[in-house]
Amino acid sequence: MKHPPEGIDQGRRALLGVAVGVTTAVVAPGLVLHAAALPSGASAGAQGTGPVTDSVRWGLLIDTSKCVEGCRACVDACDRENGLDLQTRPAGQSARAWADQKAVWVRKVKLADDLTGRVTNLPLMCQHCEHPPCVDVCPTGASFKRADGIVLVDRHTCIGCRYCMMACPYQARSFIHEVMHDQLSRVPRGKGCVESCNLCVSRRDHGAPSTACADACAEAGHHAIVFGDLKDPQSAISQALKGLPNRQLREDLALNTGVRYAGV
């Protein structure tokens, strides 16, 4: 080890060294964790990692003519993506109660037209309303809409009043009725809070191109769900919406939903 040259203030050097060391010790684990949280294939420089802006509006188009009866690919994929498959029925709870109380983010709905009897199948999830009633009524502001149109619940400020669930016209929200044992770090969940479809927000923030449900639907060969940026006229979803007659559910409420349906 060389001796330090003369004239250098050893005391200041030591101090700086400590400062750098402390900073590194505090910041580095965060960086490492952040990197670890990135899904494989997404790099820190990928699209979507910047601040969330309103230059995009994420949405889904569901082509019910392609949605197949009995297929649950989207539901299962959502459950896996968000750790809903890790939910366990509390000891002593009946199967019926569990069916009513467990969290469900996407439901597979089968409809029959009252007049014609025509049967339609579709997945129903949070519609990511532009004017979300759930956000309006939430007393603490825990329900909020991001600039990119995704409607979320802040798990730290939700007090579990369930007013948002009363207000949602699509029954899209679930309340966590029981103690959580297992969950994914990217989708924090906790007893007593409300949650709903988040348009795979962790994928959004890491620049992944699609949602779990859309991917699973395509993988199953149905291609009934298209995900994309509603504001980009070139996006697949905008192109599809242009060509396909489609509507919002409960159009009468004028919520300008981010999820659109063709064929209902």
Added chain:
Amino acid sequence: MKRIVYREWRIPAARYWGILGILAAVVGLGGLAALYLEHGGHWVTGMSNSVVWGVPHVFAVFLILAASGAINVASIGTVFNKDAYLPMGRLSGLLAVALLIGGLLILVLDLGRPDRLLVAMTHYNFRSIFAWNIYLYTGFIVLVIAYLWSMADRMGAPFKHPVGVLAFVWRLLLTTATGSIFGFLVARQAFDTAFLAPMFVIMSFAYGLAIFLLVLMFSCAQDARPIGDLLLQRLKNLLGVFVAAVLYFTLVYYLTKLYGAKNYDLVGWVLLRGGIYSFTAWVGWVLLGTLVPLGIIWHPVLGRDRRWIVAACALVILGGFAALYVILIGSQVYPLQIFPGHTVVASGVVDGLRAGVARYHPSFPEVLLGLGGVAVALVITAVGVRVLQFLPESLADPEESAPVGPGALKRFSIDEAAAG
């Protein structure tokens, strides 16, 4: 007017502690229920993702309505200058605060995260009527305490009238906001009408007065303090007017709903095909909670019998619970209309989206939590009248008034009662 003397409740200590003991036991059970609910989570309740507000909300809303109704007696005295009501002003204020605290306690303990009460008090979304309510409720408590002070303290006397007016306006706002919690829910067919706000106001008049009458009659009877026949006739006639008004509002509420053809099914379900909900609506709300008490109140003989007046008040309270059960829970059980013109054949999971209606069976802890809130309100009232001067020595009719006879009853008939 003769001087009003207020005195603490001087019933024998053993009886007082006995009453308190029973109430404390119910409070304790309610507390245990809340702990149990908190520890395990809401899966121990009958609530689900379809019926998110259950029996605790029925109790809480009932108590909150009754709280704002209970202050009316004080308002009639100070704001509308009816001297006969003045001696009851203090009890009216005490009961209002007590009922509100009981109701709010239930609401808070039923939250998914009651430990985050501080969050609720530091984060406000001012577009939420819930957030306004936090101010309206706390403001009401502060105002009524000030009102009580102005009624009890010589120094406060000059403020009695203005504070009384403010409290009256505030209680109207408060109940309007409580009704609006439901009325603003555009997504739910049974709600989605501003009409619920005035309907809740009139309900609060009836339920608050019924509870007030029971508490007044009980606490005076225990301490052998007289209540004049004339005064009692006035109060029960007033109750009759309020109960009749609730009936009228109920009628108009369902007619308003029927005005939109899309709601035929909803109204038909509530009134005819809703099973336990139709039964509760007709038997609990309309028959036992409205028509029978009205029959008693206006009956020439029964209406003068104190035991029957007590029965009428109890029935009005029962009817209130029935009404709120149908309004709050029935409206959630009835499926949301997401796909008009279609029948939902299957919805992936068994829930409110399926073709039929959702299930809800109140669980024991929920009921206990609700009863605990009622008991808290009664404990506050009992301790209040025991240690402070809330109850007047005597509510006997003034000497100069005519003896109670058919003529007297006629004088205090609907018009007068309506005018308060």
